[in-house]
Amino acid sequence: QQQVKQSPQSLIVQKGGIPIINCAYENTAFDYFPWYQQFPGKGPALLIAIRPDVSEKKEGRFTISFNKSAKQFSLHIMDSQPGDSATYFCAAAVFSGTYKYIFGTGTRLKVLA
Amino acid sequence: DVKVTQSSRYLVKRTGEKVFLECVQDMDHENMFWYRQDPGLGLRLIYFSYDVKMKEKGDIPEGYSVSREKKERFSLILESASTNQTSMYLCASGVWGGTDTIYFGEGSWLTVV
Numbered sequence: 001q002q003q004v005k006q007s008p009q010s011l012i013v014q015k016g017g018i019p020i021i022n023c024a025y026e027n028t029a030f031d032y033f034p035w036y037q038q039f040p041g042k043g044p045a046l047l048i049a050i051r052p053d054v055s056e057k058k059e060g061r062f063t064i065s066f067n068k069s070a071k072q073f074s075l076h077i078m079d080s081q082p083g084d085s086a087t088y089f090c091a092a093a094v095f096s097g098t099y100k101y102i103f104g105t106g107t108r109l110k111v112l113a
Numbered sequence: 114d115v116k117v118t119q120s121s122r123y124l125v126k127r128t129g130e131k132v133f134l135e136c137v138q139d140m141d142h143e144n145m146f147w148y149r150q151d152p153g154l155g156l157r158l159i160y161f162s163y164d165v166k167m168k169e170k171g172d173i174p175e176g177y178s179v180s181r182e183k184k185e186r187f188s189l190i191l192e193s194a195s196t197n198q199t200s201m202y203l204c205a206s207g208v209w210g211g212t213d214t215i216y217f218g219e220g221s222w223l224t225v226v
Contacts, residue, residue, distance in 0.1 A: 006155075009153075034214060041219075042220070043117075043203055043205075043217035043219045044156070044203070044217045045217070046214050046216070049212070049214065089156065095213075098144055098163045099207065099209055099213055099215075100158070101146075101158070103148075103155045103156040103157075105154060105155040
């Protein structure tokens with residue numbers, strides 16, 4: 001029940017394409033859903049995050065879609081660029097004395113020029 | 114900007130050695146975390162601390178211990194390194210009540226031979 005399932009494991013798109021990464025969770029107590037972007041040799045950096053009281057959030061070219069009833073959320077990257085090539089992790093967090101983050105297994109994205 | 118600094122980026126240690134991984138954050142965050150990142154497994158929580166001298170086990174604490182003597186510093190200790198502890202180790206820090214976000218360091222690559 002504490003797992004976050006992320007798919008696909010890897011993704012290749014052409015420049016300008018719209019890669020979509022999906023995550024699913026079971027625990028309805030999760031109340032914070034961030035996405036992290038990680039470049040090779042670097043630590044993950046927060047990209048965008050959403051709370052379950054909204055269905056969509058946009059920040060620049062990045063959009064989170066959130067479906068509370070289906071317990072799924074996804075990341076869309078509009079007009080993808082080669083510089084977006086990175087590994088993306090979804091996470092779900094629940095507060096129990098402190099916030100506990102559960103991470104997905106990651107999606108390696110490659111955007112071709 | 115939040116800065117989480119992991120002083121050792123690349124280490125090679127022998128089986129049985131005691132290993133110290135140090136992490137310092139400059140944002141006065143109460144909460145600090147140690148994760149382990151392995152391909153296909155995502156980020157797994159080893160230990161976390163919500164206050165000085167306080168620590169809690171995460172999902173994979175076996176073979177590890179931690180120390181938090183000062184608010185800004187959180188150390189991960191491998192008492193007797195083994196080859197299955199070869200991995201990337203990520204330190205993170207965060208404070209709750211605002212964005213509830215955790216911020217990662219650049220990671221420490223540990224190879225145990």
